[in-house]
Amino acid sequence: MKDARRFILSQKGGIEIAPLQAYTSALIFSPTNSLIKQSFGQEYPAWVELKPKVEADWNACLQTLEGHGGWVNLVAFSSDGQRVASGSTDNTVKIWDATSGDCLKTLEGHGGSVNSVAFSSDGQQVASGSSDNTVKIWDATSGDCLKTLEGHGGWVTSVAFSSDGQRVASGSTDNTVKIWDATSGDCLKTLEGHGGSVNSVAFSSDGQQVASGSSDNTVKIWDATSGDCLKTLEGHGGWVTSVAFSSDGQRVASGSTDNTVKIWDATSGDCLKTLEGHGGSVNSVAFSSDGQQVASGSSDNTVKIWDATSGDCLKTLEGYGGWVNLVAFSSDGQRVASGLWDTTVKIWDATSGDCLKTLEGHGSSVTSVAVSSDGQRVASGSTDNTVKIWDATSGDCLKTLEGHGSSVASVAVSSDGQRVASGSWDNTVKIWDATSGDCLKTLEGHGSSVASVAFSSDGQRVVSGSWDNTVKIWDATSGDCLKTLEGHGNWVTSVAFSSDGQRVASGSDDNTVKIWDATSGDCLKTLEGHGSSVTSVAVSSDGQRVASGSDDNTVKIWDATSGDCLKTLLIANTMHNLLFDLENNSWLVTDRGGLDLGTSSPSFLTTTQSALPNEYSHYGYGISTDGKWITKDNTNLVWLPLEYRPTKLRVAGTTIAMGCASGCLWMIRLAQDIGSG
Known part of the structure; x- marks a missing residue:
């Protein structure tokens, strides 16, 4: 039953949208x-010719809750x-159901980012602090806003209820702590003394004390009444x-930008442990309800669970695709919720914590993927400073x-x-031997980051585009x-050679594409028309056309000789990869599928048209x-x-090769005709 529950919860999003994904995505x-x-192995889709590598066993993440349209700044469990x-x-x-993962309520009303949330002990109310300088108190069942507390002179960074609610x-970033009456909304006390922004506040369980952590590198403990x-x-x-x-x-835990957690004696002020x-x-710390464990979330993309007495690290929860902003224990200590900068909330099993990996991967986000012309090798680059070469078959x-x-x-x-x-x-640009992994050459000369590289078709030259504008x-x-x-x-931002190596196309944040003579270095044409940064360029194999993708959500097809814009295609989002098919210059390969440039679809624009049509279809x-x-x-598959x-x-x-924010790269190959499986 446990395996069945994990099977359903892990694929809940897809199964709710399309129930038959239980036999495709869930099995894959x-x-x-x-x-x-x-x-149910016999139900595995026959049209999946290369299966992606997956983990051997379920990891500690019980569920991922999706729905926010921005970074998740903070999470909190209700007391039950x-x-x-x-x-x-x-x-x-x-507000989410922690078992099913359903979103129960969306509370709207703040005029800025919500930086902190807290449940009252009876679970009936939620408090939220925002960059609009206010605190709001909400009815957790109806979603109604009960009170708006105004008075801070800066962003509200943290909120906490006393145990009696x-x-x-x-x-706040105004360097103060305020204590409010939750019913009337009156400000009872303003606590002054920090020399920097107050980033976090917490009540003691008896409500007699408040702890605050600040950008002045200190923790203060206050009498909540006086x-x-x-x-x-x-x-x-x-x-x-x-x-x-x-x-x-009796104790206070604090997390810091110095990469440590400290546990303090709340009475004497002594530091008991540095973790x-x-x-x-x-970015966040939390005690389990029995005080035996501390959880911490970090910008190193992990959550750690520590023994609060010995200071030993008991578990490291990995697999995040971004910074962990906030952590919270459930009241029974069995689960940990964490909020990420990738807009999600994850709920973990705090007891097992094991993440058994079979996937080799980068240590952080994948930034670039390239496939060899024979389709046998895939290269990937990452923010972990490495390049990896993969076998596209295995x-x-x-x-x-x-x-x-x-x-x-x-x-x-x-x-x-x-x-x-x-x-x-x-x-720099580096050239590597793909078999031995040796670095053959390091090319130095750019005055800033190198954003794009490409080989000439004969492999004799490399072109690079840089943030130094060259x-x-x-x-x-x-x-x-x-x-x-x-x-x-x-x-x-992007460079490409023509197939004969005579010309180079480059795209830039200046919204233009330039075509250059690769021998003389002369600029032959400047192609203007995009309304935003050019993110990708490609040259057809016959050298007659150039394609460019842009942050203006269009792809433009240009005559490489005259510089005229032949067609503008409306795309629903930015294209970062464009490639003309080697055998058919009327077929443009993109992230979202192929575009048939030879059709007479009304989704193409001539230069005389002023309005964009509906998005163009991909194949x-x-x-x-x-x-x-x-x-x-x-069609979604x-x-x-x-x-x-x-x-x-x-x-x-x-074949599709995908690099992920977590650092993993995975591949899947599907049959040309999925109906055959």
């Missing part, structure tokens, strides 16, 4: 050892553990981001290429598949810079506009669980 992405997956509240940069509070404490400062706790080497009392009020192990700022990671001093922004594979080029925020052409063997192409008025395999589905011919949704991808025929 469930762990190898899932009993349900094994029992049945509900979770979350606040977001989309200015809303959401009669008072609310709030911390407003007197009882203790100032010093020792952190950075801002204090979060504070929490143990249930008996070290996070690789980034600690999905195995063949090599990890290390050497860049900063994030890898772009990767390219030579036409013979023997070499990989990578551009980095360390201002394009450089390099000899791929000697590493010499052959030409520096100047003329763009802003960052160069073949791709990804939906919202990134939640693999599509075929514009396979729902993607959150952890498998791509930040970067490449479509090569029926």
Whole structure:
């Protein structure tokens, strides 16, 4: 039954939309050892020719709650553990059923980001603090706003209820803590003394004390009635981001930008333990109800669970695709809820905590993916400063290429598949042997980050575009810079060679595409017409046309000789990858599927048309506009669980390679005719 429950909850989003996804997405992405997956193996879609690598067993994440339109800043459990509240940069509070994952209420009314939420002990009310400088108290059942508390002179960063629900404490960027009457809305006390923004507040369980953490690197403990400062706790080497009392009020935990958690004696002010192990700022801390454990969420993308007495790290919960902003224990200590900057809330099993990985992957977000021309190899670049080379058939990671001093922004594979080029925020281009993994050359000369790289078709040259506003052409063997192409008025975001190597196309944040003579370095044409940054460029194999994608949500097709705009295609979102089909120059491969440029569809615009039509249809395999589905011919086919949704991808025929925010890269190959399976 436990396996069946996990099977359903993990795929809940897709099954609710399309119940038959239980036989496709759920079977594809469930762990190898899932009993349900094994029992229904005969139902596995026959049209999946290459299965993505998945984990061996269920990880500790029980459920992912989706729905916010912005970063999740804070989460809180109700005292009975049945509900979770979350606040977001989309200015809303959401209340969720912690068992089913359903969103019960969306509370709207704040005029700015919701930075903090808290349940009253009886679960009847929710308090929220916002960047609109107010605190709101809501009825947790009806969703009605009961009170708006005004008085802070800056953003409200944190809120907390007293255990009897009669008072609310709030911390603010105005450096103060305020204590409010939760019924009347009156401000009872203003606590002054911090020398920086108050980032977190907490009541002791008896309501007699308030703890506050500040950007002045200190924790203060206050008398909640008189407003007197009882203790100032010093020792952190950075801002204090979060504070929490143990249930008996004897200890305070604090998290800091110095990457540590400290546990303090609330009476004496002594530091009892310093918990070290996070690789980034600690953004949130919470005690379990019995005071035996502390949970911490960090910018290193993990949650850690610690023994509050010994200071030992008991569990590290991994698999996040972004910073963990907030953590909270359920009242029974069995679950941990965490809020992420990727707009989701995750609920974890705090007891098992195990995450058994079979996936090799990057240590952080995948920024670029490239496929070799024969489709046998995939290269990926990441913010973990590495390049990985993968076998496109097995999905195995063949090599990890290390050497860049900063994030890898772009990767390219030579036409013979023997070499990989990578551009980095360390201002260099590296050329690697794809078999041995050796770095053959480091190309230096750019004055800023290298955003895009491409090989010429014969592999003899590499072109790179940089945030220094230039394009450089390099000899791929000697590493010499052959030409520096100047003329763009802003960052160069994308570069491509023509198939004969005679010309280079470049796209820029200056909203233009330029076509250059690759030998002389002369600018042959400047193509103007996009209303925003150009994000991708491609040259047809016959060299007659150039395609460009832009943040203005269009793709433009240009005559490479005259510079005329032949067609404008309305696309629902920005295209970061464009590639002309090598055998058919009327077929443009994109992230979302193929575009047939030879059709007479009214979704094409001539340069004389002033209004955009409905979005143009895509053919073949791709990804939906919202990134939640693999599509075929514009029809949703396979729902993607959150952890498998791509930040970067490449479509090569029926194979799709996807890099994710968590650092994993996975591949799937589907039959040309899914009806055959």
